[in-house]
Amino acid sequence: MRITTALLTVAALAFAGSPSRADRSEATSPVIGKTAPDFTLKDLTGKEVKLASFKGKVVVLEWFNPGCPFVKRSHTVGSLVDTAKRHMKDGVVWLAVNSGSAGKQGADAAMNGEAARSWSIPNPILRDETGSVGKAYGATNTPNMFVIDKTGTVVYAGAIDNSPDGEGKSPQGGKLINYVDAALDDVATGRAVKTAVTRPYGCSVKYGS
16 A cells, blocks of 8 residues: 555656646747847847847747757757758748856857857857846846847747757657747748747846846
8 A cells, every 4th residue: 555655646747747748738928929028139240139139020939058068969950950040041040049147157258159150059158147038028048049030020929949958859749849940930920829829948047136
């Protein structure tokens, strides 16, 4: 009897601790359905990039940290491999944002540059060392994705996909879903984004405070 009870307890804990579809329905975002907060940040070359300059275009924001293993896996074997490149060919603006404070994991400019080269990242990586932009969007994890439509409205916020290992090998429900691909497909065809908010996985954003 004790063995049976123990097994049931372990099973219950395992179930409670595992991601489920409920994570998607319970996920929230402070910016979904609202006008995307504007910002001006510098890329790794020191060039200023202003979100407002992309008015009328679809924009993807990717919260980034090259020191995060989830980000590395996503960019080398997972759902972020060539994803930005594919969508940029269709006119989508893709911006990575690193909100890590100076001295924190993955905040070093040289490390970001090396990751961009070794992972063949085609898009700008913007530095948000104060964390003000990340906090304005409610970015909590790396990677954490946001899709902004042509009207400047945030229409998707959350994870890159439904495989929290970052490799695409353990998708919830058994089928891998790239949520950003799906959101951009909906936007391109004029449909409302079917899955607008999901719970991001990965490392915490390394804010200074």
